[in-house]
Amino acid sequence: MTDLTARDTLFSGAGSSRAKRRNRKQVILQGLGLAAISFAALMLFILIASLIVTGHKAFVQTHVTIEVHVDPEAIPVEGLPRGGFRDVLLASLQKQFPEVSGRSELRSLQNILSNGAQFQLRDMIEANPALIGRTVTLKVPVSDPFDQLAKGLVKRETPEAQRRVNDREIAWFDALDAAGMISKPINWGLITNADSRFPELAGLKGALVGSFWALLVCFLISFPLGIGAAIYLEEFAPKNRLSDLIEVNINNLAAVPSVVFGLLALAVFIGWFGMPRSAPIVGGMTLALMTMPTIIIATRAALKAVPPSIREAALGVGASRHQVVFGHVLPLAMPGILTGTIIGLAQALGETAPLLLIGMNAFITSAPSSPFDSATALPTQIFIWADSPERGFVSRTSAAILVLLTFLVTMNAIAIYLRSRFERKW
Amino acid sequence: MTFSRLSTSVLAIVALSAGAAAARDAIRIVGSSTVFPYTQAVAEQFSNATGAPSPIVESTGTGGGMKIFCAGVGENHPDITGASRAMTASEYELCTANGVTDVTEAMIGYDGLSIAISRKSDADWDLTLEQVFLALAAEVPTEGGWVANPYRKWSDIDPSLPDVAILAYGPPPTSGTRDAFVELAMHPGCQARPAMKALKEADGDAYKAAVKENCSRMRQDGPFVEAGENDNLIVQRLNADPNAMGIFGYSFLYENLDALKAVRINGVEPSAETIGDFSYPISRPLYFYVKNAHRGVIPNLQEFIEEYMSDDAMAPDGYLAERGMVVLPDDIRARTQNAVIAGETMGPKS
Numbered sequence: 021m022t023d024l025t026a027r028d029t030l031f032s033g034a035g036s037s038r039a040k041r042r043n044r045k046q047v048i049l050q051g052l053g054l055a056a057i058s059f060a061a062l063m064l065f066i067l068i069a070s071l072i073v074t075g076h077k078a079f080v081q082t083h084v085t086i087e088v089h090v091d092p093e094a095i096p097v098e099g100l101p102r103g104g105f106r107d108v109l110l111a112s113l114q115k116q117f118p119e120v121s122g123r124s125e126l127r128s129l130q131n132i133l134s135n136g137a138q139f140q141l142r143d144m145i146e147a148n149p150a151l152i153g154r155t156v157t158l159k160v161p162v163s164d165p166f167d168q169l170a171k172g173l174v175k176r177e178t179p180e181a182q183r184r185v186n187d188r189e190i191a192w193f194d195a196l197d198a199a200g201m202i203s204k205p206i207n208w209g210l211i212t213n214a215d216s217r218f219p220e221l222a223g224l225k226g227a228l229v230g231s232f233w234a235l236l237v238c239f240l241i242s243f244p245l246g247i248g249a250a251i252y253l254e255e256f257a258p259k260n261r262l263s264d265l266i267e268v269n270i271n272n273l274a275a276v277p278s279v280v281f282g283l284l285a286l287a288v289f290i291g292w293f294g295m296p297r298s299a300p301i302v303g304g305m306t307l308a309l310m311t312m313p314t315i316i317i318a319t320r321a322a323l324k325a326v327p328p329s330i331r332e333a334a335l336g337v338g339a340s341r342h343q344v345v346f347g348h349v350l351p352l353a354m355p356g357i358l359t360g361t362i363i364g365l366a367q368a369l370g371e372t373a374p375l376l377l378i379g380m381n382a383f384i385t386s387a388p389s390s391p392f393d394s395a396t397a398l399p400t401q402i403f404i405w406a407d408s409p410e411r412g413f414v415s416r417t418s419a420a421i422l423v424l425l426t427f428l429v430t431m432n433a434i435a436i437y438l439r440s441r442f443e444r445k446w
Numbered sequence: 447m448t449f450s451r452l453s454t455s456v457l458a459i460v461a462l463s464a465g466a467a468a469a470r471d472a473i474r475i476v477g478s479s480t481v482f483p484y485t486q487a488v489a490e491q492f493s494n495a496t497g498a499p500s501p502i503v504e505s506t507g508t509g510g511g512m513k514i515f516c517a518g519v520g521e522n523h524p525d526i527t528g529a530s531r532a533m534t535a536s537e538y539e540l541c542t543a544n545g546v547t548d549v550t551e552a553m554i555g556y557d558g559l560s561i562a563i564s565r566k567s568d569a570d571w572d573l574t575l576e577q578v579f580l581a582l583a584a585e586v587p588t589e590g591g592w593v594a595n596p597y598r599k600w601s602d603i604d605p606s607l608p609d610v611a612i613l614a615y616g617p618p619p620t621s622g623t624r625d626a627f628v629e630l631a632m633h634p635g636c637q638a639r640p641a642m643k644a645l646k647e648a649d650g651d652a653y654k655a656a657v658k659e660n661c662s663r664m665r666q667d668g669p670f671v672e673a674g675e676n677d678n679l680i681v682q683r684l685n686a687d688p689n690a691m692g693i694f695g696y697s698f699l700y701e702n703l704d705a706l707k708a709v710r711i712n713g714v715e716p717s718a719e720t721i722g723d724f725s726y727p728i729s730r731p732l733y734f735y736v737k738n739a740h741r742g743v744i745p746n747l748q749e750f751i752e753e754y755m756s757d758d759a760m761a762p763d764g765y766l767a768e769r770g771m772v773v774l775p776d777d778i779r780a781r782t783q784n785a786v787i788a789g790e791t792m793g794p795k796s
Binding site for chain 1: 472474479483487499503506676678679698701703
């Protein structure tokens with residue numbers, strides 16, 4: 021009878037409206053969750069889409085192919101690497117436009133070619149002086165205003181006074197285009213060139229190499245130190261107030277804003293130790309300070325996840341604590357440690373603020389050959405380009421962000437792969 | 447054991463890098479973000495043409511650059527700093543206190559500060575410096591003393607101006623551009639007010655103090671927005687809001703003439719000619735400073751300075767002009783070139 025009453029209340033008026041309310045709350049909660057996820061996905065989509073829309077144009081670069089007669093009078097063999105390379109290029113271009121004359125007109129004709137064209141010719145002839153006196157086919161980038169024109173970023177309908185290329189220059193460019201001399205190949209220079217003030221020549225090589233050195237230094241310092249600290253704290257340290265204090269501090273350290281580490285590095289590494297400004301070694305040491313807490317926390321979690329039975333079994337057959345840790349626990353924890361390390365390094369790769377403070381946002385037209393040479397890093401290179409007045413840097417900034425994102429996604433993908441492939445469930 | 451081995455290796459890395467710091471073969475340059483593009487151009491040209499290691503150019507702002515530059519003499523300190531205003535007396539003292547006594551000052555050209563607005567704005571903008579001051583100052587002088595800036599719309603200042611809210615993006619106080627704007631636009635605009643003229647008659651000292659204090663303060667109640675050192679960001683904001691103005695170096699306007707137009711000041715549009723002959727009122731000289739003690743010590747420094755001072759770079763058809771710098775008149779240029787190449791020591795600043 022009591023049962024029946026209970027069921028009655030459950031399905032009659034009051035009970036069923038309570039159930040409805042609960043169901044409604046459930047639906048609302050699910051809806052909110054779904055809305056939050058779709059909002060995040062939408063924002064991510066907008067971000068990536070806007071980067072691709074502005075950035076994809078930087079992945080091609082307008083080139084002009086010209087036949088250059090290497091005049092032995094302008095470029096004598098004994099004078100290399102000096103010589104009138106610019107004049108030779110202009111003379112070849114002038115052949116296309118015999119009607120052009122006068123200093124200022126020739127100057128603006130010359131401006132179709134990138135400033136780097138003369139150095140490209142010089143390097144080619146320096147490598148092979150036998151080319152002097154012959155006619156070579158050269159494919160050189162056009163300068164940025166014409167690149168923008170070819171990509172439709174400089175609009176022809178804009179009044180002449182308001183664009184960087186005037187009607188005459190557009191006519192020249194169109195004539196070159198009609199003669200089939202203009203092409204738009206993939207812009208490998210974006211990866212293989214170092215920075216330049218000319219957008220058409222600027223590339224990420226210096227930043228990529230700089231980031232590589234900085235990450236290498238960061239890894240070499242933070243990985244052994246982080247694992248060492250974690251092993252000590254997890255396996256050997258006595259549990260007392262002191263080790264608690266250390267643990268709390270490590271967790272706090274992981275939450276310190278990165279700019280603070282930059283200030284610290286500026287004062288200590290550069291101020292006291294007199295280490296060079298803008299060097300990847302200093303950048304790497306700074307990033308190591310940031311990455312170390314992440315690695316310690318990840319390593320401790322991975323060590324904790326190894327079941328005590330493994331340790332006990334090893335100790336039981338007579339292994340020393342040292343042998344237990346290095347022979348059994350650490351290898352089993354390694355996938356977790358590596359995952360944490362890669363995620364920590366990926367964070368370090370995208371870190372900008374501390375690098376700005378130690379001067380890794382300098383303009384350098386060559387890639388560093390060691391961690392002691394001055395260099396930029398990927399995020400600081402993006403920072404520099406974002407602040408450059410030339411139009412061509414707008415799309416290049418987006419392209420550089422896409423390159424950085426590619427590296428970050430790859431590193432995270434490796435971390436996920438390692439975790440799923442090697443992690444053992446107990 | 448692992449610990450001690452690791453710490454030894456870290457120490458070894460530190461020691462190694464300290465050794466590397468002692469052998470610098472590249473020129474180091476810091477300083478103003480306005481001079482940065484020009485120094486960049488010279489640096490790239492220089493290393494391309496000579497094959498010397500590329501100079502390291504860092505954009506730190508004028509004030510920040512002076513601080514690093516004046517920190518001392520030696521390979522750990524930069525050789526050159528760029529400045530969008532002359533070195534101040536206190537900076538000179540800092541330099542002297544740290545042993546940086548033999549410095550050459552090089553004026554390289556002029557830069558106009560443009561006030562720009564999107565081309566989408568229908569109005570034809572032409573302002574006087576007084577109107578600019580009234581729009582952007584924190585306080586304005588009246589007969590009864592200083593009052594908080596009451597103007598919210600351009601038409602409040604002058605009924606002939608468009609009926610739109612005042613909104614201008616400009617540089618932060620750390621920037622040399624801001625110093626120059628205050629000095630070249632705000633001060634004259636302030637001094638043109640009748641109340642200030644009356645004060646000048648009545649009490650010269652109070653007048654000077656008022657120019658230094660009250661006339662220099664930009665408003666903080668919304669219509670003037672400090673936009674950071676990134677001028678491209680300002681350009682993007684102007685594109686988004688047709689009624690917003692931006693204050694930045696002329697080279698940014700020059701690169702974006704298809705999207706932006708200049709606000710004429712006293713009827714004069716900024717251009718290479720009007721900035722060079724000072725008929726456009728907000729123009730300023732640009733400088734760099736060299737430590738003479740580093741010449742002959744840091745490889746290639748002298749050659750680099752010669753490249754900077756060459757006609758290829760500084761002449762009216764040179765590559766700096768191509769990048770938007772307004773060149774010096776011929777006679778001043780010739781004098782500067784000789785003095786800087788010879789390494790003339792700059793006297794104390796007052």
